[in-house]
Amino acid sequence: MHVIVVYDVDKKRVVKVHDFLARYLCWRQNSVFEGEIDYRQLEEVKKGLSKLIDSDxxxxxxxxxxxxxxxxxxxxxxxxxxxx
Amino acid sequence: MHVIVVYDVDKKRVVKVHDFLARYLCWRQNSVFEGEIDYRQLEEVKKGLSKLIDSDxxxxxxxxxxxxxxxxxxxxxxxxxxxx
Structure with missing residues (x-):
């Protein structure tokens, strides 16, 4: 499936989120990644992001x-x- | 149709772009708008944005x-x- 990921995260975490997403998807522009992934990878991305980001x-x-x-x-x- | 708009623009133009898009779509998070528009509105949005933004x-x-x-x-x- 095709996904678009947009993130609005604290400056302290932008690089970590960027580098994590770059392992799965293509950088499109600041805070936007996009690409084809399967359901297993989608779950990995969701789990990985929830560990990286803060609740805000x-x-x-x-x-x-x-x-x-x-x-x-x-x-x-x-x-x-x-x-x- | 449903559209997602993501923008990466110079700080000087962020407010103008935000206020323009808010006339057509819903703000989702920083630099991201989303919503239902028709083809006429899509053309208006595209024309309006191209007048507002810089080539970079x-x-x-x-x-x-x-x-x-x-x-x-x-x-x-x-x-x-x-x-x-």
């Missing part, structure tokens, strides 16, 4: 089951295939 | 055509219905 931090993982299209306005930091 | 800024608009699920880790800044 916020991470949203969008699990997409259908098609999607990405419209880019401005500069695309890390170009990916935008129509899947 | 980056905005990604995910246009979702299928179902999706949101997994929340940590604190959900602005709770929405997470399974559509």
């Amino acid at each position: 931090d916020s991470v949203l993982i969008y699990e997409l089951s259908g098609k999607f299209k990405v419209h880019v306005i401005g500069h695309e930091r890390n170009p990916q295939e935008n129509i899947i | 800024d980056s905005v990604l608009i995910y246009e979702l055509s299928g179902k999706f699920k949101v997994h929340v880790i940590g604190h959900e800044r602005n709770p929405q219905e997470n399974i559509i």
Whole structure:
């Protein structure tokens, strides 16, 4: 499945969250990762993130089951295939 | 259609982008908006954003055509219905 991960975490934890997500997904722009993972990996990502972040931090993982299209306005930091 | 908008823009423009997107979508967390809009509104959002941002800024608009699920880790800044 395709997922989009967006995170809003304290500066102290940004690098750790970034490095953890980079093991599974592609960096798209600040605080945004995206990519194809399976259900086992999704559970790993969720568990790993919950250990890394603080209760006041916020991470949203969008699990997409259908098609999607990405419209880019401005500069695309890390170009990916935008129509899947 | 459902859209997720994530933006990575210079501090000088964050408030303007935020206020513009708030006219169409729901704020989810820092630099993330989400909601249901139609194609006419999508074009308005794209046009409006391209006037507001600088070429070095980056905005990604995910246009979702299928179902999706949101997994929340940590604190959900602005709770929405997470399974559509």
